[in-house]
Every structure is written in C-alpha cells, then in structure tokens.
Amino acid sequence: MSEFPASANPANANPVNRSPVTGPGRRPRRLLPLAALTVAAGLALSGCGQGLLDKGGKAEDKSSPIVLGMLVPRSGGEAAIGPYMTNAAQLAVDEINAKGGVLGRKLELRPEDDACDPKTATAAANKLVSSGVHVSVGGYCSGATLPTLPVFGKANVPMIIPAANSQELVDQRQKHVFLINGTGTQQTDAAVAFMTKKGAKNVAVMHDNTSYSKDIAVQTGKDLAEPGGPEQAILEAVTAKESDYGANVTNVMAKKPDFIYWTGYFQEGGLLIRQFRQAGYKGPIMVADGSVSPKLIEIAGKADAEGVYATMTQTPDTLQGADAWKTAYKSKFGSDPGPYSNQSYDAVRLAAEAIGKAGGTDGAKVIAALEAIDGFQMFSGPLKFTPEHTLTKGGFQILSVKGGAFALEDALA
Template sequence: MMRNSRRVGGIAAGAGLALLLAACGGGGITENSPGGGETSGDIILGMLTPMSGGSAAIGPYMKNGGQLAVDEINEAGGVMGRQLKLVVEDEACDPKTAAAGAAKLVTAGTVVSVGGYCSSATLPTLSIFGKANIPMIIPAANSNDLVKDKLPNVFLINGTGAQQAQAAVEFMKAQGAKAIALADDNTSYSKDITTRTAQNLEGDSAVKVVSQQSVTAGESDYSAAVTEILRAKPDFVYWTGYYQEGGLLIKQLRGAGYKGDIMVADGSVDKQLVSIAGESNAQGVFATMTQTPQTIPGGDQWITKFKEKTGAEPGPYSPQAYDAVRVAAEALKQANSTKGEDIIKALEGIDGFEIFSGKLKFTEEHTLTEGGFDILVVKGGDFALNQ
C-alpha cells in the first residue's frame, strides 16, 4: 500500500544502535568458516552489488551505505566485542558474475549477506548462501521470486514486486488513467512487476492494459516496442526495468510523439535516467520507489553524515544498504551467536527495530509488513517526492 508520509527513525537510530552494541560481549568468527559460529577474528558481512555493467552507478551507493553503518558500529565497540568487516564483490546484474561473487564471499568467511541489487542476479546466489548456512538480508532486489520458495535464510528489507505493483495501480488510477501500456526487460524483477500490475487490473472496467511489451536489456533501439505502444494509444506507460534502458525508452517514446504520462519502477530511479532520456523528455516522469535520502523528510542530517564519512554523495539504495548492515548487527546481537540458524531465528524475532522505512517486523514470508512505496517525480535533473 502506498504511504502518504515517511518515518525517519532510521536516520537517528544509529546512535541508539551503537549504545546497544557497545554493551555486547563475546562471540565472533574466523575467516573461511561461514555460518559456523566460531569466536575469533572479524565478523564478515558480504555484499554483492553491481560494480560493473549497466547498473554500475548503484554499486558505490550501496557499498558506501553499508560501510557507513559498519564504521559506526565498530566505533561503538562492534558486535559481541568483535569488529565488523564489509567485503564487497561485483554482481554486475549478471547471474554468472553474481554466482561467482557469492562463492568468493562464502570462501571469505561471510556470516551474513547484506547485498543483492538485481533480482535476476540475486536468484542464483540463494542456493549458494543457503548451502553455506548464511542468512541473506537483501536491501534492493525485490522480485517475489526471491521468496516464493520460502527459504529460511532469505529476508527482504525492500518492498516486494507485489507491493510495488499495487502502489503503481493505486497511483495510476488516482491519476485517471484509462489505457495503460506496460513495458519490461524480461528479467525476473521487471517481469514480476508488470505481470502483477496486469493481474491487479484484470476485471477493472474503468482501466485496461492495452499493451504489454518486453524488450532486450542492453540494446539501443527500442523502436519496435515504441511503435507497438503508440499503436495501442495508452494514456499511461509504466516501465519496470532499469534506468539505462528506461532512459532510452523514454527518449524514444517522446521522440515518436507520445504525450501521455510515464512512470518507472524503482530500478530506474537514478538521475542517470534523466541524463539518458534528456532532461526535457524526463520532466514529469513518475516513479514507484522506496526511501531515497533526498526524499526523506529530515534526511539532510544523514546525508551530511554520509558525505563527511564516505566523501561521496548518497544515492538510491544507500539507506537500504545502511539498514541491511544495521539489521544484521541487531540480529547478531540478539542471537549472541554467529551460527546461521541462530541469526535466522533472531531475524524472525525482530519486532520494532527502527529502519528508514519504519519499525521492522518481518512477515512469515520474510518480507516487510509494509512495502513503503511512495511516488517520486522528475523535477529538473533528479527525482523528488511527488507532492
């Protein structure tokens, strides 16, 4: 369900978390022994994020967000008297690259995985981390395919595709849409959202899906899809893929004369979409998106701290990566153990821990109780909260 306001507890919660963690003692882990509960050396958190490929801009945002949380926790004494260490590997939004990266993280002695951006790249890592008894706190990837098998070690702290599709339908209806075109890049994440959006509109006499197109990621010419979309005469186009292809699609739709509304899903929320589409073409483009630092009321203090500590600007999924580390640390503290099964039990028992999206409590499916999706809109060269 789409929310009209945001909670900001996660912004100030770092200090409170630090005090809690400072009171902990004992525990830890040695390298090369994931999920085993050893009691020496750093506690290693592994992060898969795109450091190369078409979504490489997201990688530093997530890495810096995670590292900021690690630094804060370590400065407060660490967890169980041990220091946290963040180890980052490339997922490149590519299943083979992600699988290789996951194997490296297992070998490095990862206790909790706190990464995962592209759902299609995250899916093959589920079995790798599962076999190693490593809990996964996934900050960005959100296809329902990730939780459909109800794997005990998989937890999402981003809203799911089902929750995003529902938020999209509610907004498009509120905007008075009558004819909707859906476009995806045929990946698990993107296809999941378009499929669920279409399902949510089935039987609705007032709103119809008039076109549903799938394009191939990485191409530069989407004229065939643009032609089919225009032929269907929609008044609203919803793109559910990533920003590189989304920017091109928007540019080509506007160039072909499309005048109606356009909305993108969270994988396209990056100012590079505006650059690729052209600022004039992107103006007024809506987005379904969870928290970004720039759209959270009161987020200026956290942004300032982020810039001071990392020397870089935060961006999409910086807060979620920050929270993934904090949730991992909280679960380790509650479990007083680095054994995978103990951490999983602690994660399932979390109730009211403050993160950016509010008070955390996982559902039986290990998803957020509320998706926390809001509507953003392009203003100038970036996305802002639609008000």
C-alpha cells in the same frame, strides 16, 4: 583466398597418415612445466590445509571482526549499480564501528562481484562462505541471487537481501532468506492504485526482459486485468543496453495509451522518456524503483523528465531528517547515493542489530533474532517481517520529478 577451415591450421596438413606415437620426450618437456604450473596455480589459489581430511572446525575467535559478505555486480552490464550499494553498506559499517561495533567486535564488509551472472555469483558466494562470512547483505539481480540461496543456506549464513525482490525468492520459503526491498506485488499495488487515482484508462506497461522488470510488468498486467480501473493497452518489452527504442515507441504509440509505466532500470528509462516525448507523447509516464536515480533525469534531459512519476520506497530524498545521511554519503564518496543505497545501508544496520540481539554470530540465532525484530527503524519505516520474510508493508510511495529532482508526490497513505 582460402577459407577458414583450410587456413585455420595449416600445420595439420596430413592427417591421414599420422602415427600414434611422438618421439619420446620431445613434447613432454614442453608440457610438464605447463601442467605443473596449472596445478601449482590451483594450489596457490586455494591455499593449503583445508582439504577433505582436515575436518577440524575452526574455533570462532571472539575478538576477530564480524564479516558481512555482499554480492553485487561490479562488472558486466549492471556494473554501475555495485558501487551505490557497497558504498552505502560501507558507510553503515563505518558508522557502527565508530560507535564501538557489535558485541565489542568490529564489523567488516567483504564485497564480491557477481556480474549478475549465475555462475559468477555462485563462485562468489562460495568464496564468501569459504572465507567465513557471518551474514550476507548482498543480492541485486534475482537471476544471479537465486543459485546463491542454497550456497549460503548450507553454510548456515543468514541472507538479508537489499535489492533483489523477484517473487521466486519469496516462493522458495527458505528460512535463512530475508528480503528488505518491497516485493514486486507491493510495488504493483502502489502503481495501479496511483494509475486509478490519476484516472488512467489505457495503460502501456513496458519492461526490459530482465527478471526484476518483467516480474513487475507482468504483475501489473494482472492487476490491470481485474475489472474496474484502468485497462492494459500493451505489454511491450525492450532489449536492455540499446540506444534506439524507436520501434518500441512506435508500437506503444499505436495503442494510444494515456499512461506509460516503465519497470526497468534508469539507463533505458531515461532514453525511453526522451524518445516518447520526441514522438509527441504528452501523457504521464511512471517508472519503477530501479529507475529512480538522478541519472534518469540527466539522460532524459531535464525538460523531458519533468513531471515523470515513480513508484519508490521511502528514500533519503523523501524522508525528513535524511539530509545528514546524504551529506555523509556525499562527503565520503564524492557522489550522491543512488539506487538501492538506502536498502544496502539498512541491510548492514539490520544485520548488526540482529547479531547484537542474538548475542553472537550463530546462524540459527541470528535468523531467530531477525524473525523477532519488531519496529526497527529503517528507511522503509519500522520493520517487522512477515512469515515469508518480506516487509509487512512495502512502503511504496509515488515520487515525481520536480525541478530536476525526485520529490514526494503522493504518500498513498
């Protein structure tokens, strides 16, 4: 068999004696339609009348809907998360519209796929900005959200980020960025407090090498390194999207931990719980908020998941009076709310509140209104932003799996 280079292009058998000119008109006839098609497609895609020379600003139509843009992953490895977030946001939009909208205008949600990929996210953010969104209420993967900050910033679009919470987002100190998920530090504080309370001595911290997860894991390690309290036995990273974590489990078990903290997502979390239990680990396992989902319990199996702890902001499950919300969600979408559903729902409500307070959709005014908000009721409790635009209180609590569902274990008050 001939190998790749030779068989790759048998047409080019005589490259040495090639002359630089083809017969006139022979190839071009084939090419021009293609080129024309490409250009035409480009034009059709972009629409006309928005060129460099048309500088006239569009006058805001006061009766048109207020548009909320939302970047979430809907393809790629994190595609499972997207619907949980957009559904909840849509629920909030519908509720607000049913009550007459904001400032007499309807709300409209415009979700776009960011695939958790910086390039796709930037394209999507630019698309949203170009289509004139007023506030962004998306952002799940920190790595994909970071490059969108300048895009929205330049267009003066305030961002209320429901899920992404890595420290880099905070460190940028961008005026238009608001985080309504608890930050990594707030979560690790709660986690370490609970470990100490449980009398853990030797804690294994595990992450999946994504920015969200590694952030929390490394921060937990720092907290554990401080004198007093439990020690860190091992910091173990797994590769997301695999099935067999036997090698990692063996690594961790060799350090004989008496407490395991998993900071990644529920898919791998469920598998890890199961594989740790199969390997004979009897001690407590705790997961971070990305793992809090009924799917975690399903994947791990009810028996193995029983008693697993979780660090989590308040959820519909742990809040009194949230049953109505859950029912509304389920009747509308046919499934239970999932990770970041409540934050997404709150992001929309918060956006509506701020636009209402600002009396319009002007970016600077909405930002000022967001900064001024005090005591707005959200799932995570009454809201007031810190100067860094994060939640004053993370509101993290400890949940545990009881009878096949997450329930409040310790409010850490």
